[in-house]
Amino acid sequence: MYIRELFDNKKLVMSAEVFPPKKNGMLEGVIRALKEIKPLDPDYVSITYGASGSGGMTTADVASVVIDAFDMTAVAHMTAVNMTKELLEERLQMLSRKGVKSILTLRGDIVEGSRFYDFRHANELAAYIKERYPEFELLGACYPEGHPEAASLDADIEMVKLKTECGVSHLVTQLFFDNATFYDFAEKAGKAGINATVSAGIMPITNTQQVERIVSMCGVQIPTAFSKICANYQGEDLYKAGIDYAIGQIRDLIDHGVQGIHLYTMNKGDVARAVFSAFEGDRK
Numbered sequence: 001m002y003i004r005e006l007f008d009n010k011k012l013v014m015s016a017e018v019f020p021p022k023k024n025g026m027l028e029g030v031i032r033a034l035k036e037i038k039p040l041d042p043d044y045v046s047i048t049y050g051a052s053g054s055g056g057m058t059t060a061d062v063a064s065v066v067i068d069a070f071d072m073t074a075v076a077h078m079t080a081v082n083m084t085k086e087l088l089e090e091r092l093q094m095l096s097r098k099g100v101k102s103i104l105t106l107r108g109d110i111v112e113g114s115r116f117y118d119f120r121h122a123n124e125l126a127a128y129i130k131e132r133y134p135e136f137e138l139l140g141a142c143y144p145e146g147h148p149e150a151a152s153l154d155a156d157i158e159m160v161k162l163k164t165e166c167g168v169s170h171l172v173t174q175l176f177f178d179n180a181t182f183y184d185f186a187e188k189a190g191k192a193g194i195n196a197t198v199s200a201g202i203m204p205i206t207n208t209q210q211v212e213r214i215v216s217m218c219g220v221q222i223p224t225a226f227s228k229i230c231a232n233y234q235g236e237d238l239y240k241a242g243i244d245y246a247i248g249q250i251r252d253l254i255d256h257g258v259q260g261i262h263l264y265t266m267n268k269g270d271v272a273r274a275v276f277s278a279f280e281g282d283r284k
């Protein structure tokens with residue numbers, strides 16, 4: 001099923017993101033997570049692409065498992081970093097053979113060893129795929145607080161618009177902890193003429209190291225209510241408080257009419273279960 005069909009037909013679209021193993025094979029961890037995620041009935045599962053363009057094969061392998069073994073809709077992430085036209089053709093044909101219909105086109109995180117060959121930005125990847133493989137539905141990333149490299153939120157929104165003009169029909173946001181940033185972004189994106197559907201990306205934070213990593217990697221703002229949780233709770237208490245915070249964020253988003261929620265599960269089936277089960281009634 002295409003993601004646009006979900007948004008055409010459901011009042012609430014809840015998806016889950018998993019990551020594949022760093023090495024080929026060794027799928028046990030992600031399969032364990034998928035076993036826990038399947039009964040939650042996510043509308044789709046997205047599978048990340050390794051940093052610096054590594055692990056494209058495992059993304060495709062996990063997508064295939066999501067579709068064939070678990071009978072769920074899969075979205076495969078794909079990055080421009082270290083990507084040539086030749087490699088992209090190979091990857092797309094493989095994804096097509098495995099039954100993947102939707103691709104989340106990204107630039108990719110820049111790490112040591114990152115190079116750009118035929119594609120520099122997500123929109124270039126999207127335009128190429130749209131032209132040569134129009135059967136794929138394309139998704140893209142957006143940043144409620146603006147992408148860290150962008151000169152301003154407005155400038156970044158123009159680049160998101162460009163992405164949609166290149167064929168991206170659905171956007172998934174970077175994680176955020178302050179819903180006000182999302183509402184502000186959604187309003188600005190609408191005014192800028194972006195009419196793609198949007199899923200709000202939520203990551204339940206369940207341990208202290210996660211907070212430090214997220215802030216340094218994504219540069220997202222930490223609102224006072226959330227920093228108090230991080231300062232005052234540890235261990236099991238932080239785990240519970242982090243899940244409750246994510247549930248509170250999602251409840252507020254739904255109350256504001258947000259149709260798409262994307263949960264960054266970090267392959268933690270227990271966390272996904274706690275969050276999804278809080279919204280069973282909303283999904284009927």
Ligand code: FAD
Pocket residue numbers: 047048049050051052053077078079105106107108109110120121122123140141142147148149150151155156159162163172173174175201
């Ligand atoms: P782009 O859209 O290319 O934007 C990057 C920067 O360049 C922005 O500042 C933007 O304003 C600017 N820009 C965009 N287009 C142009 C243009 N044509 N000309 C000039 N400037 C431009 N990373 C991975 O490695 N693997 C993953 O699986 C993965 N999944 C992700 C899923 C989601 C939902 C999100 C939000 C991020 C994900 N990332 C992943 C991280 C992502 O690769 C990084 O955030 C990266 O820094 C930017 O990716 P992008 O697709 O938004 O890039």
